[in-house]
Amino acid sequence: xxSSGLVLRGMGEATSxxxxxxxxxxxxxxxxxxxDVSFEHLVFNGNGANxxxxxxxxxxxxxxxxxxxxxxxxxATIKNCRHGAxxxxxxxxxxxxxxxxxxxxxxxxxxxxxxxxxxxxSDWYRVIGNYYESSTDTGTAQDGVQHSTVIGNIYNxxxxxxxxxxxxxxxxxxxxxxxxxxxxxxxxxxxxVGIKASTFxxxxxxxxxxxxxxxxxxxxxxxxxxxxxxxxILIKDN
Numbered sequence: 001x002x003s004s005g006l007v008l009r010g011m012g013e014a015t016s017x018x019x020x021x022x023x024x025x026x027x028x029x030x031x032x033x034x035x036d037v038s039f040e041h042l043v044f045n046g047n048g049a050n051x052x053x054x055x056x057x058x059x060x061x062x063x064x065x066x067x068x069x070x071x072x073x074x075x076a077t078i079k080n081c082r083h084g085a086x087x088x089x090x091x092x093x094x095x096x097x098x099x100x101x102x103x104x105x106x107x108x109x110x111x112x113x114x115x116x117x118x119x120x121x122s123d124w125y126r127v128i129g130n131y132y133e134s135s136t137d138t139g140t141a142q143d144g145v146q147h148s149t150v151i152g153n154i155y156n157x158x159x160x161x162x163x164x165x166x167x168x169x170x171x172x173x174x175x176x177x178x179x180x181x182x183x184x185x186x187x188x189x190x191x192x193v194g195i196k197a198s199t200f201x202x203x204x205x206x207x208x209x210x211x212x213x214x215x216x217x218x219x220x221x222x223x224x225x226x227x228x229x230x231x232x233i234l235i236k237d238n
Contacts, residue, residue, distance in 0.1 A: 002030045002037055002068075009040040013077070016043035021050040025059070031066040038072040046105070048082035053111035060110075061088040071095045079103035083110040085118035085141070093123045097130055106136030113137040116158070120144050121170050128152060138163050139182075143200075144170035155182045160193045161218070166208040167200035176212045184221030194218035198228040206231060213238065 019027050027044060046062040054060045061084035065071065071092050078086045078100065086105040089095055097117065106114025116132050118141040119125055125148040132139035132153065138160040140150055148164075155161040161182035166172035177195055184192035195216065199208050209231035216238045218224040227233060 002028070002032070002034055004034045005036050007038045007040065008042065009038070010042040012041045012075070013043060015041065016045055018045040019047045019051065019062075021047065022052070023047075024052045024054070026064050027062050029064045030068065033067045035068070036070040037068050038074065039076055040072070040074045041076065043077040043079070044086075045079055046081040046086065048080045048105075048107040048110070051082045053083065057112040058084045058088060060084045060112075062086045064088045065092060066090045068092045069094055073097050073100055075099045077101045077103065078116070079105065080107075081105040081114055082107045083112040083114045083136075085115040087117040089117075089119040089122060091121050092119065095119060095122060096126045096128070098126075098128050100130045102130065102132045102135070102139070104134050108136075110136070113159070115139075115141045117141065118143070120168060123147050125149070130154075132156065132158055135159065141165070142172070142175065144168040144172050145175065146171065146173050148175045150177045150180065152179045153181075155180065157183065157185050159185065159191060160196055161221075162195045164195075164197045164208075164211055165200045167202050169202065171206065172208045174210045176214075177216065178212065178214045180216045182216060182218045182221070184219070186220040186222065188222060192220070192222045193226050194221045194224045196226040197230050197233065198226060199230070203229040212236075
């Protein structure tokens with residue numbers, strides 16, 4: 001059970017929390033209103049190859065956290081989530097990811113695809129200097145997020161590097177994606193994308209606006225960028 005002010009700190013790779021075989025659930029689920037929770041210098045291992053599929057995509061998310069203001073994940077390794085999102089946040093304002101490694105999330109053959117991280121309905125989201133390796137869906141996924149910065153991250157072999165979306169009814173505005181290195185998985189199937197900014201079918205006027213995509217390096221993607229139904233977007237020096 002998480003609590004406000006909790007700091008869970010390990011010793012890097014020497015401190016590994018691993019989901020046991022056939023747990024067939026999440027490692028941590030928290031929905032209580034909390035503040036200032038930190039995970040630091042830990043390994044979270046979802047052991048996805050030894051879990052069964054859930055009935056819905058988020059049933060196998062590794063860390064499923066809601067309503068935490070001031071969540072920090074610092075220099076952790078989050079890996080081997082079966083499907084859903086290895087780190088799934090909702091209504092978590094002022095979240096910070098710094099210096100983490102996200103590895104091999106989304107098990108081959110799972111019923112649903114897997115994101116490294118997904119956040120929805122949140123403000124002041126900061127993603128800085130993380131490394132993302134091999135996922136069956138998105139490295140950094142955002143939905144209905146305002147005032148976000150995704151800066152200086154490396155994405156390798158992800159189906160989609162960074163997404164900025166508004167598929168919920170909440171507006172998505174003031175999002176910055178800058179200085180990232182994205183190497184897609186290619187293959188010519190039209191599915192590997194570097195950066196996607198789209199309302200995903202919720203295109204009401206003003207639902208998504210004021211996006212900056214600058215100084216990113218993108219290679220080996222079927223589409224470097226996919227832009228759809230966005231008001232006021234700056235694309236510069238990529």
